[in-house]
Amino acid sequence: MENSKSLQLENQICFPLYVIAKEITGLYRPFLDEIGITYPQYLVMMVLWENDGLPVNHIGEKLFLDSGTLTPLLKRLESKGIISRKRKKEDERVVEVFLTEAGKQLQKKACEIPGKIQTTIGIETEDLLHLKETVLKILNKIENK
Template sequence: MELELRNQLCFALYSASRAMTAVYRPMLDELGVTYPQYLVMLVLWERDGLTVKELGSELHLDSGTLSPLLKRLEAAGLLTRSRSADDERSVTVSLTATGLALRARAADIPGRLLCETGLTGAEVTELRDTLTRLTDTIQRRNS
């Protein structure tokens, strides 16, 4: 019984993640960004001018994964990357005017997504908080 697929937390999380990404896809297609690119934009809309290292920390991504995302967003004119004059290894990521303007076009995504889930706002908040605790616990134990 314990080894049945339907009883696995990992599979429920995996399936939910795939379903959520599928719901996001048409909304993000309207904006011209992928889901990982949208996550980058969310962080920068919250706190512009982060270093690549800070951005990677927020998104739990290493620079090898993050750099191609940033390169594509820069090519799309949504952000710029600039090396620090003090430390050539440090790269600051900043939104362009186009990147800032995209935020207004994305403003309705959370509400549209909520409608697609069939959950109440309180249920979404509870689920998000539970998943955040799960992630934090696992990362603490594996670091």
């Protein structure tokens, strides 16, 4: 029992990361409700706003999502008229995802969200960038194991 302190919740890195992810995602909810999408849908849209016309598997790789999770998200976005999915002519096994005009217009509304989140949290840009850098460093080490 000499390592019992290592099992205390306050000594875990996983717990505050879990809580902050949950809380920050919750902060997004009212802003995303205004534009009619969920947080996971917002993540997909950010990928497409950056690179329209990506194959489904590339979106999944960027978001660390498998096709079983991603496909229902894409179907819901498509039913909202925000994206369209098309099979690639050269290889019909590949499905590419494209923004519709409504999806492109949604980006204009979504551009305000990051600033609103930062204002809501009340933290300096420098602190957020430092946190992001540290988290990405940890994620990179985990991925390269």
